[in-house]
Amino acid sequence: MKINRIKYLLQQHVHQKLTKSESEELEEGLASGAHDTEFESIFQEVWEENQANNLSDVESDNLRIQQVLERIEPKRRVRHLQPMLYIASSLLLIFSFIKWGIPHLNNAKTTEEQSLITQTISIPYGEKKKIALPDSTIVFLNSGTTISYSSDFNQKLREVNLKGEAFFEVKKDTSKPFRIHIKDSYIEVLGTSFNVKSYPNDLNLAVTVNTGKVEVGKMDMNLQKEEILGVLTQKKRMIYEFSNHNIQIDSLENAIVLMNWKEQIISFENQKLAEIALVLERWYNVEFSFKTDESKDKRYSGEFNNLPLKKLLEILALSNSFKYRIEQKKIIID
Incomplete structure (x- = not known):
């Protein structure tokens, strides 16, 4: 893949203008590992251009880059994901200062946008934790699980990113659907309780509904809904295989057994x-x-x-x- 082509695809991705074929091309390029050096260099160049011209939002850019990298298979992610995210995180700090820090020195007023940060909670092996999100949703986090969300959570959207296993008791709010991002998949509800399991090295996503209704689907490279995989009701479980996209939905008379870990x-x-x-x-x-x-x-x-x-x-x-x-x-x- 030529340098100009890589730069074009990354620019299109940042501005959420990728076509389906371009999305596939970018993902294949990242997954192959053949152009890692070029990608790292162009990541920086693209971000510098965008931030210098105020063309994009730092937080959303980082989320979109992470979603691309999350779609690389587990073995590739272990070797290549951390260096790329280190670069992305470093650039975020630099560009956040350029875009927000310098103006703040000249203006004592702090805007809501300036104060946005990502909240991340990680649970070590051997531990579990119960937390309450800003909308009063209760989340039980299993060992080795990470959940993250923006500090503007519940102002316009209710979105979290999850790696691992968690049981959600979602506070009902018909005006703000609750969405969970997992690799290239999403789970969306209004108010319900359900279990989600997908650790970084798991080959599938498992969703089990305790009460209410849950929608499970796929997202495109721009974090938009691409396909609905299924709608689950009480005592239903879906297992979605990431590699071959197989979907298994079954009924569980004793579904609560799969959620016993929180007890x-x-x-x-x-x-x-x-x-x-x-x-x-x-x-x-x-x-x-x-x-x-x-x-x-x-x-x-x-x-x-x-x-x-x-x-x-x-x-x-x-x-x-x-x-x-x-x-x-x-x-x-x-």
């Missing part, structure tokens, strides 16, 4: 030990290692109410006879 209860239903290990890593802030693939494929069902890790492992080991040992924060399954 410190771990529930498994015919799940592989490898899948259970991922949950326990976040829950107890430990690391699992398997000596054989055979152990990974053993399946378990059960419900455990806030048990110490050692006791839980003893129960799992007895129910399907495997051996394990604990070395500080590492669990080795033989």
